[in-house]
Amino acid sequence: MRIEKQSDRTDQNEDGEWLNIIEMERKRMYGIAYAYLRNQADALEAIQETVCRVWMKRHTVRELQYRRTWMIRILIRVCMDTRKKKRRELPSERTADRVAAEGEAAAGERLDMAAAVEELPPKYRMVIVLKYYRDMTITDIAQLLEKPDGTIRTWLNKALKQLRISHWLREGGVSHEQAMGREPRTAGEGD
CATH class of the missing domain: 1.10.1740.10 (RNA polymerase sigma factor, region 2, helix turn helix motif)
Structure with missing residues (x-):
C-alpha cells in the first residue's frame, strides 16, 4: 500500500x-x-x-x-x-491574392528567400531554420538531430551554397559556373 x-x-x-x-x-x-x-x-x-x-x-x-x-x-x-x-x-486563390498584394521589393525578397529555403533538401532546410530562424548554435542543432558537429557544419555550408546559387540565378540569370565563382569552360578546354 x-x-x-x-x-x-x-x-x-x-x-x-x-x-x-x-x-x-x-x-x-x-x-x-x-x-x-x-x-x-x-x-x-x-x-x-x-x-x-x-x-x-x-x-x-x-x-x-x-x-x-x-x-x-x-x-x-x-x-x-x-x-x-x-x-x-492545391494552392488557394487567397494565396495568389495575398502574394499579389505584397508588391514591395522587401516583401518580394523575403518571399524569394522563403521559396529558396523551401527548395532545399529537408536536412539542409532543417539546419537553416534552426540556425537562422531559431538562433540555435551548431552544437545545439547537432545534439537535437543526434549528428556530429562536423556533419551539421557541412550541411549548413552546403545549404548556404545552394541558397547563394539560387539567389544569383534569380538575380541575373548567371550561369552555374559564374555563381560558383569559376570561369565558364569552353569546348576543348581541359581535354
Missing part, C-alpha cells in the same frame, strides 16, 4: 515537471513550428499535436535530461509531416 502511494506521488511529480517543461518551451516550439510552416494556425496545430504525442509517450523517455530535445524532435517531425500534407493540396 505504501509503495503504491509513493509511486502515485512520483508520477504526479513527474507529470508536473512535464507540464512545466511544456509551458517553458511553448514560445520556442511556436517559433520552430512557425519557421517551418509559415502559418500561425498550422504552427499552433503542430504544437497541439506535439504536446499530445509527448503526453501520451512521456513514460517512454529513458533519460529525463533529454526531455526538451525529445519534444523538439517530435515537433520537427510533426512539422515535416504537415508540410508533406500541404504539398499535396
Whole structure:
C-alpha cells in the first residue's frame, strides 16, 4: 500500500515537471513550428499535436535530461509531416491574392528567400531554420538531430551554397559556373 502511494506521488511529480517543461518551451516550439510552416494556425496545430504525442509517450523517455530535445524532435517531425500534407493540396486563390498584394521589393525578397529555403533538401532546410530562424548554435542543432558537429557544419555550408546559387540565378540569370565563382569552360578546354 505504501509503495503504491509513493509511486502515485512520483508520477504526479513527474507529470508536473512535464507540464512545466511544456509551458517553458511553448514560445520556442511556436517559433520552430512557425519557421517551418509559415502559418500561425498550422504552427499552433503542430504544437497541439506535439504536446499530445509527448503526453501520451512521456513514460517512454529513458533519460529525463533529454526531455526538451525529445519534444523538439517530435515537433520537427510533426512539422515535416504537415508540410508533406500541404504539398499535396492545391494552392488557394487567397494565396495568389495575398502574394499579389505584397508588391514591395522587401516583401518580394523575403518571399524569394522563403521559396529558396523551401527548395532545399529537408536536412539542409532543417539546419537553416534552426540556425537562422531559431538562433540555435551548431552544437545545439547537432545534439537535437543526434549528428556530429562536423556533419551539421557541412550541411549548413552546403545549404548556404545552394541558397547563394539560387539567389544569383534569380538575380541575373548567371550561369552555374559564374555563381560558383569559376570561369565558364569552353569546348576543348581541359581535354
